[in-house]
Amino acid sequence: MASIAHLQHAQRALLFTPATAPQAGGFVMAHDIPEAMIAEWGTRYLAHDLWTTEAQRIGAIHDGNVMLGTQLVPDEQLVRSVFYREFLSRLNIRRMCTSVVFAGTVARLPMTACAIYRGSEYDDFDASHCHLLQLTARHLSQALGAMLQLRDTEFRLATSLQGLDRLTVGVLLLGQRGEALFANRSALALLSRGRGLSLRAGHPLQDGIGWLQAADDRSHTALHAGIRAALANDPLQPTHFSHGLRIARGSATGELVVQIVPVIEQDPVWGMLQPGALVFVTDAEQTPRLDASMLQRLYGVSAAECRVAQELLHGDTLQDVAQRLNLGENTVKSHLRQLFAKTGTHRQPQLVRLLLALIHQP
Structure with a gap:
């Protein structure tokens, strides 16, 4: 998505299902749009999206169609809307060009759009941007069509993992043996410092990306006891989530807080990974601040x-x-x-x- 935005001299870009929020089975792949704003769009502003509503009303949703925001909604109407005043303006989004990748008329191919955005200080997109986005959408339709038709579960896994990657807290997915299957960027950044926690390499074909290990024996024992308990998921001996492990950061001051929870119900979204546990890792001195x-x-x-x-x-x-x-x-x-x-x-x-x-x- 970053490459698409750069090619079009846009500040932000989205590949998403405009009529289906992520919580309802849709997907979002974004460039320079925070995860929290995506969550807010899906939970509150989907119904206020004037662009999508108008495109549907005039019958403009068909494969390959390209539209400018001003062709759908006049600028003066947009800036007066709830969608702009409460949502778009906070992202400095005012100019929009979108291409329909899928119209949503074929089974397992939900309505999908690729959109690029600019702020108020920039000129609107023109015919050359529309033409380039139309070509981009054709390429996306080929790639997405194959993945959604043949590898739907794996594609949804990829978009879910991208969502985890945007979080500033460390998140790891553990397999049924306790091996790390995935670590988001924040987790990898914490682990790469080797202060308290790290990843030990395992068998490249069997052990995912490696095994979590703590720097000292006491913490290592507690860590793996917590992992075993989460994987066992004994209903008679549940582990309280708030009882996070505190692991000293080796020679550095401070602690890491590790919370381990079982994946109780396997979701098709995880595809072939099928994790057994989720691990959250935070720096006790840098606890994320809620908005x-x-x-x-x-x-x-x-x-x-x-x-x-x-x-x-x-x-x-x-x-x-x-x-x-x-x-x-x-x-x-x-x-x-x-x-x-x-x-x-x-x-x-x-x-x-x-x-x-x-x-x-x-």
């Missing part, structure tokens, strides 16, 4: 509930959260129940995974 305004806007969460949500990312117990916030433990539990209800989650690991998509992007 509180976005959390409140999307889910109607109160300021007090936002503070509890932020503390949950430390990987501590509810007692620790209560102590840090100078609250009673029952009050913290009440806030947690409200967070579950408002976000539609049911367990703490689910809630934390949602919160990780709403962290502040520096």
Whole structure:
């Protein structure tokens, strides 16, 4: 997507399913659009997308068609819209050119578009950009068509992994034997420093990208006990998510917080990987900061509930959260129940995974 944007002298680009949010089975591959904004589009602004709505209304959704934003919605109407005022303007998106890759009329080929964007300070796209994007869409249709028809599961895996790559918290997927199948960029950056945690190479054909290991024996034993417990997923001996492991960063000061959770239900989105556990790794001194305004806007969460949500990312117990916030433990539990209800989650690991998509992007 970066190459497409660069070729078109655009600031941002998207390959996405405009009528289907990621939460409903769609996909998004983006250049320079934060994961949190993609989540917000899917949960709140899909219905306010004037461009898509108008293209559907006038019957412009057919394979290979190219449209400018101003051909669909006059600029003065766009800037007055909720979609622009509350969403697009925050990304400085005002100029748009899009090509329909798939119209959504063929089974297993959902409506798919490739769009490029510019800010208010730039000129609109012209006929040459439209022609180039039309050619790009043809190439994309060949590649995507094969993957969606023949390798649909693997393609959805790729887009899911790209989503994990955009997170600023470290995330690893572990196989059924505990081997690391995937590590996002943030995890690889933490592991490459060799301070507390690292990856030990294994058999290149059997052991994924390697094995997690801690720098000292005590931490290593605790780490692999946690991994074994998550993989076993014994319903009679559940491990509490908030009891994160704290691993010293070797000769450096500070700690890494490691949270390990089982993958309870195998999702087709993982394709052939079929992970057995998820591992979250954060630097205790650099805990991601939630975008509180976005959390409140999307889910109607109160300021007090936002503070509890932020503390949950430390990987501590509810007692620790209560102590840090100078609250009673029952009050913290009440806030947690409200967070579950408002976000539609049911367990703490689910809630934390949602919160990780709403962290502040520096």
